Amino acid sequence: MSRNVLARVHVGCARLLEGGFVAEIAVGDYRYTTESHLQRFIASILEKNGVRAEDAAIVGKVLTASDLRGIESHGAARLESYYVSRIRNKQLNPTPEVTVLQETPASLAVDGDNGLGHPVAYRTMQAIIEKAKSNGSAFGTVRSSNHFGIAGFYAMMALEHDMIGIASTNSVRYGAPTFGRSVMLGTNPLAFAIPSAVEPHFVFDFATTTVPRGKLEVYKRKELPLKDGWAIDADGHPTTDPDAALKGALLPLGGFGTEHGGHKGFGLGLLVDLLCGVLGGGAFANALPLPNSAPQSGAISHFFGAIRIDGFRDPSAFKQDVAAALTEFRESAKVPGAERIYVAGEIEYENTLKYRANGVPIHQKVWSTLEALAKEYSVDFFA
Amino acid sequence: MSRNVLARVHVGCARLLEGGFVAEIAVGDYRYTTESHLQRFIASILEKNGVRAEDAAIVGKVLTASDLRGIESHGAARLESYYVSRIRNKQLNPTPEVTVLQETPASLAVDGDNGLGHPVAYRTMQAIIEKAKSNGSAFGTVRSSNHFGIAGFYAMMALEHDMIGIASTNSVRYGAPTFGRSVMLGTNPLAFAIPSAVEPHFVFDFATTTVPRGKLEVYKRKELPLKDGWAIDADGHPTTDPDAALKGALLPLGGFGTEHGGHKGFGLGLLVDLLCGVLGGGAFANALPLPNSAPQSGAISHFFGAIRIDGFRDPSAFKQDVAAALTEFRESAKVPGAERIYVAGEIEYENTLKYRANGVPIHQKVWSTLEALAKEYSVDFFA
Numbered sequence: 001m002s003r004n005v006l007a008r009v010h011v012g013c014a015r016l017l018e019g020g021f022v023a024e025i026a027v028g029d030y031r032y033t034t035e036s037h038l039q040r041f042i043a044s045i046l047e048k049n050g051v052r053a054e055d056a057a058i059v060g061k062v063l064t065a066s067d068l069r070g071i072e073s074h075g076a077a078r079l080e081s082y083y084v085s086r087i088r089n090k091q092l093n094p095t096p097e098v099t100v101l102q103e104t105p106a107s108l109a110v111d112g113d114n115g116l117g118h119p120v121a122y123r124t125m126q127a128i129i130e131k132a133k134s135n136g137s138a139f140g141t142v143r144s145s146n147h148f149g150i151a152g153f154y155a156m157m158a159l160e161h162d163m164i165g166i167a168s169t170n171s172v173r174y175g176a177p178t179f180g181r182s183v184m185l186g187t188n189p190l191a192f193a194i195p196s197a198v199e200p201h202f203v204f205d206f207a208t209t210t211v212p213r214g215k216l217e218v219y220k221r222k223e224l225p226l227k228d229g230w231a232i233d234a235d236g237h238p239t240t241d242p243d244a245a246l247k248g249a250l251l252p253l254g255g256f257g258t259e260h261g262g263h264k265g266f267g268l269g270l271l272v273d274l275l276c277g278v279l280g281g282g283a284f285a286n287a288l289p290l291p292n293s294a295p296q297s298g299a300i301s302h303f304f305g306a307i308r309i310d311g312f313r314d315p316s317a318f319k320q321d322v323a324a325a326l327t328e329f330r331e332s333a334k335v336p337g338a339e340r341i342y343v344a345g346e347i348e349y350e351n352t353l354k355y356r357a358n359g360v361p362i363h364q365k366v367w368s369t370l371e372a373l374a375k376e377y378s379v380d381f382f383a
Numbered sequence: 384m385s386r387n388v389l390a391r392v393h394v395g396c397a398r399l400l401e402g403g404f405v406a407e408i409a410v411g412d413y414r415y416t417t418e419s420h421l422q423r424f425i426a427s428i429l430e431k432n433g434v435r436a437e438d439a440a441i442v443g444k445v446l447t448a449s450d451l452r453g454i455e456s457h458g459a460a461r462l463e464s465y466y467v468s469r470i471r472n473k474q475l476n477p478t479p480e481v482t483v484l485q486e487t488p489a490s491l492a493v494d495g496d497n498g499l500g501h502p503v504a505y506r507t508m509q510a511i512i513e514k515a516k517s518n519g520s521a522f523g524t525v526r527s528s529n530h531f532g533i534a535g536f537y538a539m540m541a542l543e544h545d546m547i548g549i550a551s552t553n554s555v556r557y558g559a560p561t562f563g564r565s566v567m568l569g570t571n572p573l574a575f576a577i578p579s580a581v582e583p584h585f586v587f588d589f590a591t592t593t594v595p596r597g598k599l600e601v602y603k604r605k606e607l608p609l610k611d612g613w614a615i616d617a618d619g620h621p622t623t624d625p626d627a628a629l630k631g632a633l634l635p636l637g638g639f640g641t642e643h644g645g646h647k648g649f650g651l652g653l654l655v656d657l658l659c660g661v662l663g664g665g666a667f668a669n670a671l672p673l674p675n676s677a678p679q680s681g682a683i684s685h686f687f688g689a690i691r692i693d694g695f696r697d698p699s700a701f702k703q704d705v706a707a708a709l710t711e712f713r714e715s716a717k718v719p720g721a722e723r724i725y726v727a728g729e730i731e732y733e734n735t736l737k738y739r740a741n742g743v744p745i746h747q748k749v750w751s752t753l754e755a756l757a758k759e760y761s762v763d764f765f766a
Contacts, residue, residue, distance in 0.1 A: 106519020107694025136489020137520045141695050164658075180724045182715040194657050202657060204650040210643055228611075229643055236718030253644045254636055260593055260612055260643070261636045267587040267727040270712065274577050274585060275547075278704045281696050285711040311490025312524050313664050321661045328668040329653065332565040335619030341563045344650040 031367045032359030038064045041370065041379065042079055046116075048377040049087045050094035055119040059083070062118045062149040067360050070351035073214065074150045077366045080373055082147055083116060092116065092146055098123075101143075101281065105131060108140040109280065117148030117169070117300065125154040125304045129161055132306035139166075141275075142302040143282030147171070151191035152205030152345075158193055158306045159201050162315040165193040166305035170276040170284070172291045175209045176249035178258060178266040181236030183249045184286050187212060188272035193345075195309070196326055197319035203345030208269040209250040213291075216245050229255025229262070276301040414750045415742030421447045424753065424762065425462055429499075431760040432470045433477035438502040442466070445501045445532040450743050453734035456597065457533045460749045463756055465530055466499060475499065475529055481506075484526075484664065488514060491523040492663065500531030500552070500683065508537040508687045512544055515689035522549075524658075525685040526665030530554070534574035535588030535728070541576055541689045542584050545698040548576040549688035553659040553667070555674045558592045559632035561641060561649040564619030566632045567669050570595060571655035576728075578692070579709055580702035586728030591652040592633040596674075599628050612638025612645070659684040 033041075043060035047053055067075030086092035096115025100108065108127050112120040124140045131138035148154070151167040158165025171186030191205035211230050219226050220242035231245035232238055238256045239245050252265025277284030282301035289296040309315045326343045334341060355361065362370070374381035416424075426443035430436055450458030469475035479498025483491065491510050495503040507523045514521035531537070534550040541548025554569030574588035594613050602609050603625035614628035615621055621639045622628050635648025660667030665684035672679040692698045709726045717724060738744065745753070757764035 102695055104519050104694045106691070109695040135518065135520075136487050137518075137522060139520060139690055139694070164662075177712050177715065177724055179718055179721040180712070180715045181718050184712065184715060192654055194654075202653070204654055206644075206647040206650060210637070227642055232718065236716070253647055254593070255643060259610055260638060261589075261648075263725070263727075264589040264636055265644075267589060270585070270708075270726065271575055271577075271587055274705060274708060278701060278708055279547075279692070279695050281700075284704065285708045286715075307522055308489070309662070311487045311522070312485055312492040312662050317664075318661065321664075321667065322657060325653075325657060325661055325668045329560050329563070329567065332560065332563045332567060332669075333619070335562055335564050335615065338562040341560055342646070343653065344646075 029364045030361040031364060032361055035064055035068060035356060035360060038067065038076060038360055038362075041374070041381070042076060044379045045079060045084060045373050045377055046087075046094075048379065049084055051087070051116065052095060055116060058122045059116055059118045059149075062122070062153050064360070065153050066150045067362065068352045068355050069150070069152075069348035070355070071150055071348065072361075072363065072366070073212075076362055076370060078147070078149075080369045084373065086146070096120070105135045106138050107131075108138070110140070110142050112142050112145035114144055114146065117142075117146045117302070120145055121148040121154050121167070121169075121302050121304070122157075124302070125157050125165075125167065125306075128304050129158055129163065129165075129306045132158075132163055132308055133161070136311050137305070137307040139306075140304040141280035142304075143277075143280040145169075145282075145300045145302055147300065148302060150205060151189045152193065152203050152348075154302075154304060155191040155193035155205065156201070156203055159195045161306070162195060162309050162319075164195075164305075164307040164309065165191075166303070166307075167191045168272050168276055168303045170273050170282075170288060170301055172289050172293075172299075173286075174213050174250045174291065175252060175269060176232060176236070177270070178252060178263045181232060181234070181249065182286075183290065184288075185209070185252070185266075185269045185273065186288060187250070188269045188276075190268065190272055194322060195315075195319050196322040197316070198323040198327075200326075200343070200346045200349030202322060202326060202343065203348065205344075206253075208253055208265055208272060210253050210255055210265065211250065213246075213250060216242050216250075220246065229260060232256065272303075275303040279303065412747045413744040414747060415744055418447055418451060418739060418743060421450065421459060421743055421745075424757070424764070425459060427762045428462060428467060428756050428760055429470075429477075431762065432467055434470070434499065435478060438499060441502045441505045442499055442532075445505070445536050447743070448536050449533045450745065451735045451738050452533070452535075452731035453738075454533055454731065455744075455746065455749070456595075459745055459753060461530070461532075463752045467756065469529070479503070488518045489521050490514075491521070493523070493525050495525050495528035497527055497529065500525075500529045500685070503528055504531040504537055504550075504552075504685050504687070505540075507685070508540050508548070508550065508689075511687050512541055512546065512548075512689045515541075515546055515691055516544070519694050520688070520690040522689075523687040524663035525687075526660075526663040528552075528665075528683045528685055530683065531685060533588060534572045535576065535586050535731075537685075537687060538574040538576035538588065539584070539586055542578045544689070545578060545692050545702075547578075547688075547690040547692065548574075549686070549690075550574045551655050551659055551686045553656050553665075553671060553684055555672050555676075555683075556669075557596050557633045557674065558635060558652065559615060559619070560653070561635060561646045564615060564617070564632065565669075566673065567671075568592070568635070568649075568652045568656065569671060570633070571652045571659075573651065573655055577705060578698075578702050579705040580699070581706040581710075583709075583726070583729045583732030585705060585709060585726065586731065588727075589636075591636055591648055591655060593636050593638055593648065594633065596629075596633060599625050599633075603629065612643060615639065655686075658686040662686065 096113035479496030
């Protein structure tokens with residue numbers, strides 16, 4: 001296996017395991033379906049759980065886009081574990097009445113009424129894009145929401161409108177601040193999408209912790225020591241022991257202390273909590289739920305933005321220059337053993353092309369949960 | 384010395400040395416002046432170099448703010464080395480004719496005509512804030528500019544208007560992309576300022592490389608090995624040898640490869656280059672100058688933004704919640720040995736209070752360069 005392939009697998013795994021829901025997934029052992037089948041199936045199962053058809057279709061679209069991009073942790077793998085189970089447990093409202101808290105030509109603040117995150121996120125980003133068309137730029141917040149899938153999906157909605165798209169969300173708590181040992185920060189992803197004349201566009205979607213919690217679980221199962229800078233134990237000591245880390249906290253991007261820039265990752269995570277939780281008027285800091293805490297409605301908040309490119313330059317010339325910049329980086333000299341340099345969004349774009357041509361891979365373990373749902377709800381399985 | 388003080392010094396040094404211009408500064412050996420004396424002195428020297436009085440006053444204000452915040456690398460230390468020397472070498476235009484390239488109610492794109500970065504940055508941020516007052520949010524770009532000091536200064540201009548401020552700049556090249564060994568990325572700082580009901584506000588101003596180049600120079604002088612993840616050598620191998628690193632490249636926040644999130648730091652650095660260089664219509668990627676390259680006019684670009692808080696929530700309630708969030712983090716449980724948790728902007732705020740009360744410290748070596756300038760240009764020295 002060449003270093004290139006290794007690097008690719010490495011980057012892929014980091015994304016695959018973000019969130020930790022398919023931590024048990026091994027290479028191989030995949031079944032395949034199509035984009036439209038998967039979208040319809042997800043929507044059908046949610047409809048059977050009382051979700052409105054138009055909302056269910058949006059969730060189907062967002063989860064399928066995640067699997068298409070190779071981010072399996074945020075796709076169909078979460079249908080049962082995150083969404084259906086929470087509706088059944090009455091932790092999540094299948095028929096929310098979304099309300100507008102505040103609105104101007106440049107802004108929209110809504111309350112998601114503890115519904116699924118995807119529909120309210122999708123519609124808020126749509127509204128923000130419409131506002132930006134007439135206003136030049138616009139921003140939106142959503143509070144009282146739930147997990148919305150991949151942040152990048154919503155940022156990417158701006159691309160076809162020649163706008164820069166921004167999307168972010170706070171999350172349940174997994175991480176500690178720099179020099180702190182309290183678990184009080186989510187993985188708090190930030191996503192930026194910038195259009196290029198030649199695909200892939202720049203789609204930069206990243207968690208502000210160094211690694212996701214799922215990565216600790218994988219290392220535990222494999223009985224491997226963690227890398228420095230990933231986690232602390234419950235007492236706040238840096239640790240490479242997966243068991244100790246799972247009882248402790250994730251570290252911000254940059255790791256422990258300030259030596260490797262951990263205070264920058266902490267700043268990014270806190271920025272996200274201020275833009276989502278505080279600006280959105282929702283929960284923030286210690287008021288956010290812990291992963292295994294009791295049902296807590298409306299705890300998650302999102303932030304969205306869209307900025308028209310033609311306020312600054314001709315969009316065609318801009319997109320040509322973006323393509324040129326991305327090409328310069330991709331084609332620059334590599335470190336020994338590396339064959340490729342990836343820019344943000346490139347691996348996911350290549351996955352999408354491949355999976356559209358050859359089928360969307362669904363791991364056997366996820367496939368089984370889908371089959372069980374199909375049987376339980378008498379829905380045709382990928383038919 | 385307690386762990387608290389050590390942690391504090393550590394964070395302080397990271398900032399102190401950002402940029403590497405006062406890399407020789409040791410603890411102690413300081414002289415003291417006042418904010419107004421330093422502002423006036425800097426302005427006088429620049430006026431003697433042909434800079435218009437109103438422009439020189441802005442530079443005095445920005446550089447002094449940097450020293451007041453304890454970011455000595457970006458303050459008076461650069462007056463001779465960065466600004467006066469470049470004007471004398473005809474690398475920088477002391478009397479630029481700034482032109483508007485494009486303007487809408489939501490946007491402003493200007494060309495700085497190779498002048499000092501501070502005046503054009505200050506006026507663009509002022510204009511963006513005015514636009515945001517009527518438009519809800521607004522963004523601006525500047526191309527053909529030069530080093531503008533601390534990004535945080537411009538982001539902070541939004542605070543008193545109950546807006547979120549954003550400022551960023553690309554820079555001369557010091558860093559390599561993930562899996563690459565070409566020096567093609569600046570330190571590319573990003574700054575966000577969010578107002579709090581109780582100072583300090585959230586002022587998050589960070590370079591997107593793990594450490595600044597100046598830190599490598601300090602370690603070389605002290606004959607200390609670098610930390611992992613700071614730099615690569617010219618062949619692209621990770622190195623802890625300062626000499627090899629100085630001939631190589633800085634690594635993005637997160638370090639070498641993807642194991643510690645280096646691809647996230649690379650994504651942030653590239654994001655800045657796209658928002659500044661490409662959106663601004665200026666130079667980007669390999670077209671940016673190297674630190675020691677021949678004079679290259681107009682190579683640096685900036686990006687600014689302002690977003691009104693009252694589009695989403697009552698600003699007073701928002702600022703109360705920001706204060707509550709920052710307090711929660713500051714007061715959370717510490718790791719063993721640490722006495723304080725700092726949120727972004729807190730150390731700089733405390734420095735400002737202290738230096739306003741006790742005088743602004745200027746290192747003896749910098750003081751000597753200022754004394755020499757005073758003599759050369761017959762300007763009263765801090766009188």
